[in-house]
Amino acid sequence: MSFQFIAADLAARTARHLYRRxxxxxxxxxxxxxxxxxxxxxxxxxxxxGLAQSQALRQAACDAAQHTHSGSTASPLVTGYTVSHQRLEDYLCQRLGRDRVLLFNSGFSANQAVIQTLMRHGGQILADKLSHASMLDGALASQARLKRFAHNDVAHLSRLIQKDAEDTLIMTEGVFSMDGDKAPVQDIVELASEANALLLLDDAHGFGVLGQSGAGTIEAGKLSQLALPLLMGTFGKAVATSGAFVALSTQLYEYLINFARHYIYSTSMSPLMAEVTLASLKLVHKDxxxxxxxxxxxxxxxxxxxxxxxxxxxxxxxxxxxxxxxxxxxxxxxxxxxxxxxxxxxxxxxxxxxxxxxxxxxxxxxxxxxxxxxxxxxxxxxxxxxx
The missing domain is CATH 3.90.1150.10 (Aspartate Aminotransferase, domain 1)
Structure with a gap:
């Protein structure tokens, strides 16, 4: 019988108290x-x-359902890009001080799209050892060489960087999902700038919470688009809806919509979800x-x-x-x-x-x-x- 490893692997997980359900x-x-x-x-x-159970967000969902389709019915480059998506993107651009925003159905696909697309010609990726699985999997599936620096260890990262040697992408999280600690983003920004490297920040657990108005790590650290060219945030945490976004420059935006397979070949986020997310983002800002x-x-x-x-x-x-x-x-x-x-x-x-x-x-x-x-x-x- 083929695939005998399935039963063996499940039994091994159970024996080690690692089985999930x-x-x-x-x-x-x-x-x-x-x-x-x-x-x-x-x-x-x-x-x-606490927005998931809020009456204000429930009411916003009911209101949006009266005039918005539940499904986009197509990928964004076919007929799946609607006014609802554009309104959400424009709001995020204004709030985050970024040129453009791309929407994704999950943070996992957003990270994979950015990493695999930008590193499709090779280069090196330097990732915090505790970076999210979506980032590490994206790196392993790219054409680049992956090196991991010790968690939040700027000195180790500095030793790994070879200035202008090749295309380099540095990756970290704003707030780490399992430890709850924050990355030394300002120090990493300086290293990335000195090495002419791109920096990708996954702010899934900082967006909506950190900063004076909840704009996340970039607001807390006053990070411009020049300092932080790639920002990924999700809507499924503090925003209490679903999906994700990448905020970036116009040039990077144009490159991704032309080469990012996760974006090109996926049906767009529901327009209804885009409207509810926009309403939630306004509550995040206001409340x-x-x-x-x-x-x-x-x-x-x-x-x-x-x-x-x-x-x-x-x-x-x-x-x-x-x-x-x-x-x-x-x-x-x-x-x-x-x-x-x-x-x-x-x-x-x-x-x-x-x-x-x-x-x-x-x-x-x-x-x-x-x-x-x-x-x-x-x-x-x-x-x-x-x-």
């Missing part, structure tokens, strides 16, 4: 989810600003109270977690990993938290490096402070019992 969300409301008939406070969502509440919740979590002796990282973002190490122990602590009514993600290899399994607590402006205190007590009790 879906969890059906039967209902959801204001920071809670119902799974297998039980309600849990949801501390695994990337809905950092400063959401970022203020999130900041308060992050501060409370860290103060209480440190007080309880939880092994938290130095993250000051909505992503708060609780390091445990072993996958089996991480699963047991997550199961205990669920028994107390809290849903927390157990992150294990290959999502995180071997031996660094952790609970990935994600905070939102929708969480009440008493819920956070109860969660911390449950995690402290679970860790004490298991570890």
């Amino acid at each position: 879906q969890h059906l969300i039967e209902q959801s409301e204001a920071g809670r989810v119902k799974i297998d008939g039980h309600w849990y406070y949801n501390f695994s969502s990337n809905d950092y600003l 400063q109270w959401r970022r203020d509440k999130l900041t308060e919740n992050i501060q409370l979590f860290r103060e209480q977690a440190i007080s309880e002796g939880l092994p938290v990282s130095f993250s000051d973002t909505a992503i708060q990993p609780v390091a445990i190490g072993r996958s089996d122990k991480t699963l047991k602590v997550a199961e205990y938290a669920r028994s107390q009514g809290f849903w927390v993600g157990a992150m294990r290899a290959p999502t995180v490096p071997e031996g660094s399994a952790r609970l990935r607590v994600t905070l939102s402006s929708i969480h009440e402070q008493d819920e956070i205190r109860q969660l911390i007590r449950a995690l402290a009790k679970g860790l004490k019992d298991v570890c």
Whole structure:
């Protein structure tokens, strides 16, 4: 029989406590989810600003549905590019101070499109070791040589750069999805400029949250298009819709729409989703109270977690990993938290490096402070019992 490795690989994952399965969300409301008939406070969502359950966004979706098609019906270079898409792109250009914006159906495809297209003639890619899988997979599928520098290690990156030696793309995240820490973007920008390299920033977890008005890492760091020529952001986290964008110069835009296969041969984002996303982006800009509440919740979590002796990282973002190490122990602590009514993600290899399994607590402006205190007590009790 062919493909015998399938059963063997699944058995190996199960034996190492790495097997994964879906969890059906039967209902959801204001920071809670119902799974297998039980309600849990949801501390695994990337809905950092609580917009997914907001009445304002629900109303925007209802309004948009009255005059917008649900499907684009074609790729963007055929008949799939509509006024709804253009309105969303124009708004992002204005907000981000960029020449052009391209829309994608996911951040994964956006990163793959940029990396594989721009490196189609070879060159080298220098990526932070903890860059998202979409970035690393895109690099491996390109014609370029991939080198990975130690996480947030600017000195290591500097040693890898060969000034003007060949076409070089540097890649990092604004906020790292598993550790919650931020990249030293200003230092990386300076290195990229000195080496005449392109810099790609994946700001999936910073966009909507960081910066005075939620424009992300570029606003927080005052990064112009010249300083940061390639910006990728997603709509499925703080913006609470779906899809992604790449903000870039006119020349790079023209190159991608002519050579990026992920863009050319994919049906466009739903025009209805584009309208709802635009409405959500305006709420992100307007509702400063959401970022203020999130900041308060992050501060409370860290103060209480440190007080309880939880092994938290130095993250000051909505992503708060609780390091445990072993996958089996991480699963047991997550199961205990669920028994107390809290849903927390157990992150294990290959999502995180071997031996660094952790609970990935994600905070939102929708969480009440008493819920956070109860969660911390449950995690402290679970860790004490298991570890």
